[in-house]
Amino acid sequence: MPVQSTNPDFAAHIAEWEMxxxxxxxxGAIKRNDRNLPKPSGMVEAEKLDATGNKYLYLNYTNRAQYEHWVRDSLRSMMGLVSRLxxxxxxxxxxxxxxxxxxxxxFGLKQLFFRMVRQAISHGRVPLVVNIDETGEPYFSTYATRNAINWKVGSQGGRQDLVLAVFIEFRDNKEDEFDHDCKMVYRVFKMIDNVCHSEVLGDNGEVIEELKPLGTTGTDNRLVRGLEFLPVIYCGSTDNSPDVDEVPLLTMARAARKSYQLSADYFxxxxxxxxxxxxxAGLDEAVELSVTGPSAAWDLGPKGSCGYLEFQGAGIEAVRKAMDEQRNAAVEAGAKVMDVGGTESGEARKTRQNDQHATLHSIVVTVAEAVEQGLRYAAEWKGYDPKQVTFKVNPEFVIPQVDAQVLAELQKSVMAGTISADTYWQYLTTGKLPERLYDEEAELISDERESAGLNLDKEDANSKPGTGRQPTAGADDTPLGDDRAA
Incomplete structure (x- = not known):
């Protein structure tokens, strides 16, 4: 089979990724693709009669349509939450x-993490590859979801693991430095004799970069180390297996496209x-009418008649209602924190935000695990202990909200010695009370009392005469002197 061959799951999901x-x-992209707004049958028939002359009918139809940027706004809102991590x-x-x-x-690891989270939210899939540059140093490459066209899982060392991965890459046309056209090539990773190899092929299968073990560097083709696995990770929205995960924002994208189609009819x-x-009607052949509008009068002759064909618009309200339903469907998708006219209760808004945070929670955890796995691949490649690698992210998105009344009561309890100062501080900084057993809290209170007693004893001792404590400058009206002068 040719290098352009695709995985069956790729063919099944490519339409979703393109959407x-x-x-x-x-x-702009929505209106460029006719698949997003099918032509009404009347326009199809009109273009059969005169494709060029009647092209304006569909052009006006699309120009009046309005596409709501719910998906893009939702993604920006979600990334705003993630950027705090x-x-x-x-x-x-x-x-x-x-x-x-x-x-x-x-760019650094933090930027890599943000990029991967963004793509996992928008497409549900982030192909991540660990590679070695010409100096033998590891680096990460990510691919657009639609450019990871083929992959295969097979038996590898007694386990099911990746044995093939094919990606589309685009390279500059070096013949013209001012030209922005790119040449499409195919980068192939595959296992040969339990060692990962890589090559780059052209459209016709011609070799652009020869097949060699991954990690070969320099002009002398020095091999850093042969890998017994493909350093390719398919990060998803729910897990990091090669299988295709669901797209978190797909429901919203479908609602936005349907709203766009309805808006074309509505407007x-x-x-x-x-x-x-x-x-x-009934005009003599000699009568010519070429002007309409205000301040224009027609002479219809003795047999002529005229009138107006008015569009009653009986279905306009139904179309508008259908557009509102699509908007509500987008809101209910739980992918965007959105106000709905001020009638929503605080609990309902909190529920929607929790739904969003649950989606973000799984994505953030999955992406962090993918980055950590990639770093462990790099560590193993360079001869370090993979256990020394840590990349963790605490997916806490809620901004701490402190209730002033609760805080005041906690302060009273601290002064009365019924709760610890640490509990008060935890609530002040996080908006949450620590989860501790009663005995643990009591022990913490006892430790704080003991520590406070020791500090008080020290202060009393320092304040007694004859302890050797030096007076502070400004305690009297004379400056400090040198002890040796005395």
């Missing part, structure tokens, strides 16, 4: 540079309602 690409790019990173000394320079374009109907069509 998400259009939704994120916005109205700070990864916990621990690396071996020789891999510390990855914190600031981890990607093929020179066309409004246009036709406000622009009645004049008609004339």
């Amino acid at each position: 998400m690409d259009d939704a994120l790019e916005g109205e 700070i990864p916990e990173i621990e690396l071996p000394t020789g891999l510390k540079g990855l914190e600031e320079n981890a990607t093929s374009d020179g 066309t109907a409004l246009h036709q309602t406000s622009h009645p069509q004049p008609w004339v």
Whole structure:
């Protein structure tokens, strides 16, 4: 089979990924693709009669339609929550540079994490590849979801693991430095004799980069180390298996596209309602009518008649109602924190936010695990202990909200010695009370009392005469002197 062959799951989901690409790019991309707004049958028949002359009918139809950017706005809102998260990173000394320079374009691990979360939300799939540059240093590459066209799982060392991965890449046309056209090539990763190999092929199968073990560097083709696995991770929205996961924002994208289709009918109907069509009949051949509108009068002759064909618009309200239903469907998808006219209760809004956070929670955890796995691949490749690698993210999105009344009561309890100062501090900084057993809280109170008693004893001792404590400057009206002068 040719290198362009695709995995069956790729063919089954490519339409969804293309829909998400259009939704994120916005109205321009939506209107460029006729598949997003089918032509009405009347326009199809009109173009059969005169394709060029009647092309304006569908053009006006699409121009009046309105696409709502719910998907893009939702993604921005979700990434705003994710941007508050700070990864916990621990690396071996020789891999510390990855914190600031981890990607093929020179960005650090935190930026890599954000990119992967964004793509996992929008497409449900992020292909991540660990590679070695010309100097023998590891780096990460991510691919667009639609460019990971083929993969295969097979028996590898007694386990089911990846044995093939094919990606589309785009390379500059070096013949013209000002040209933006790119050449499409195929990068192939595959296992040969239990060692990962890589090659780059062209459209016709021609070899662009020869097949060699992955990790070969320099002009002398020095091999850093042969890998017994493919350093490819398919990060998903729910797990990191090669299987295709669901797209979190797909329901919203479908609702937005349906709303766009309905809006084309809605705004066309409004246009036709406000622009009645004049008609004339029974005119003599010598009579010519070429002007309509205010301040224009027609001479119809003795047998002529005229009138207006008015669009009644009986279905406009039904179309508008259907558009509102699509908007509500998008809100109920739980992928965007959105106000709905001020009638929503606080509990309902909190429920929607919790739904969103649950989705984000699984995505953040999954992406963090994928990055950590990639870092362990890099550590193993370079000869370090993979257990020294840590990349953790605490998916806590809620901004702490402290109730002033609760805080005041806690302060009274601290003064009365019934709760610990640590409990008060935890609530002040996080908005949550710590989860501790009664005995643990009592022991903490006892420790704090004991510590406070020791500190008080020290202060009393320091305040007694003859302890050797020096007076502070400014205690009297004379400056401090040198003890040796005395």
